Amino acid sequence: MEQKFKRNIGWLQGSAMTIGAVLGSGVLVLPSLAANMAGPVSLISWGLMGVLTIPLVIVLAKLSTLYPSAGGIAAYARQAFGERAGRITGCLFLGTVPFGAPICALIGAYYLGHFFLLDAGGVTIIALGMLIIAVLANYRGIRFSGNVQALVVIGIAAALLASIIAAWPMVRKESFYPFAPNGWVPVGTVMTVLFWAFVGWEMICHLAEEFEHAKRDIKRSLCISLVVVNLLYLGLAYVTIGTGVYLEQENLTSLTGLLESGWGRLAGSIVALLGVAACYATIHTYMAGFSRLVYSEARAGNFPKWFGRLHVTYGTPYRVLIVLGPFSMMVLLTGLLLQLDMSILIQFPGSIFIALYIIAMAAGIKLLPPKSISYYCAWLACIVCIIIYLFSGWIGVYPPLLAGASWLFSRQRIRVKNGAISG
Known part of the structure; x- marks a missing residue:
């Protein structure tokens, strides 16, 4: 008897999971980083990225309602381009969350460690705690998990909104002149950096089978x-530029400077908690989506069948989480022991996400009704993602290498299977 997910996600949990996936540590760092790169004109970069995200979201929403599947983008690729394309896309996901989650946890733990002056060991313990909590919350069930995420996201949004309100009276008109001190070319350069702040929309697609009213x-x-x-x-971005805080503070501490104008010495503790909460929210949603993807691929016969089981009580792909948790912790500890550069490591899963968006948009071009709004949105978003991917540098080689390895493995598996049948 085929197991099915429990349909108990509503729009509140869905919104929280999506916001949590998109908002990460970048929200604390990127407004200042973008302002330092381009000056006040970076506001246009933020606006353009927001506008360009719209067609991407429209296509993902349309695909997830037409083809509701825990496989998400892998399912769309399979529907559009065949079984092998779906299998390769699923394998691409294996290079994201298991490595990205521990790195994100370490970034979040750093904020708290920086405030309390903790050493590397203390920061690692906090990061491990974040991973454990995310695994347990997702293990317990998507309804429970979504409610936890809703509380976390409401807290993050409230704190960020309060930060904006506190700094707004300090905004000065002269801070916006000259508007483009380094010219207009940096607008495009900044957009390639800001792309990482707009990654995460796809994770809701993996939860499509669990919505009460998916469409x-x-x-x-x-x-x-x-x-x-x-x-x-x-x-x-507006108050960061308007107050000029990015000129006085480092990127990592600019939000602290922003909050000090309204909240004084509380600023440091608030930023520390924001860093942990924002990173945890991202880890939480990505673990939820990733576990569903692996379960879906196991159900389709592309991954070991052992993963294709749901918990009898909670209806969650618990076996994926049982493996994902320890593996992520191992990656975290390995990074600590080898003192790996996390800023470079995080770019590897990041490059895969751009590649996955390109695959999703290409699938949209194939699957969506021609001459419809969503069809044109798929074309536009696909072109934009390809342009951004070209700016990823040598790290852009990683997704094709992983896809190639997956293709060879898939080809060998088919040969073995055919040999067994003929024998």
């Missing part, structure tokens, strides 16, 4: 998250 609530969740994320990003 209505997935679109609603994506629309709400799109509005909330863009308003918070633009608001933070």
Whole structure:
């Protein structure tokens, strides 16, 4: 008897999961980094990225309602281009969350460690705690997990909104002149950096089978998250430039300087908690989506069948989480022991996400009705993602190498299977 997910996600949980996936540590760092790179004109970069995200979200919303599957983008690739394309896309996901989650946890733990002056061991313990909590919350069930995420995201949004309000009276008109001190070329350069702040929308697609009213609530969740994320990003970018805090503080501490104007010595503790909460929210949603993807591929026979089981009580792909948790912790500890550069490591899963967006948009071009709004959105988003991918440098070689290895493995597996049948 085939197991099925429990349909108990509403638009509130869906919105929280999506916002949590998109908002990460970048919200604390990127407004200042972008301002340092381009000056006040970086506001246009933020606005353009927000606008360009719209067609991407429209396509994902349409695909997830037409083809609701825990496989997400892998399922769309399979539907559009065949079984092997779906299998390769699923394998690409294996190079994301297991490595990205521990790195994100370490970044979040750093904020708390920086405030309390903890050493590397203390920071690692906090990061391990974040991973354990994310695994346990997702193991317990998507309804419980979504409610936890909703509370976390509401806290993050409230704190960021309060930061914007506190700094707004300090905004000075002269801070916006000259508007483009380094010319207009940096607008495009900054957009390639800001792309990482707009990754995460695809994770809701993996939860499509668990929505109570998928056709209505997935679109609603994506629309709400799109509005909330863009308003918070633009608001933070505006006050960061208007107060001139990016000229006085390092990128990592600029939000602290922003908050000090309104909240004094509380600023450091607030930023520390924000860093942990923002990174945890991202880890939480990505673990939820990744576990569903692996379960879906196991159900389709592409991954070991052992992963294709749901928990009898909670209805979650618990076996994936049982493996994902320890593996992520091992990656975290390995990075600590070898003193690996996390800023470079995080770019590897990042390059895969751009490649996955390109695959999703290409699938949209193939699957969506020609001459429809979503069809044209797929073309536009695909072209934009390809352009951004070209700016990823040598790290852009990683997704094709992983895809090639997956293709060879898939080909060998088919040969073995055919040999067994003929024998």
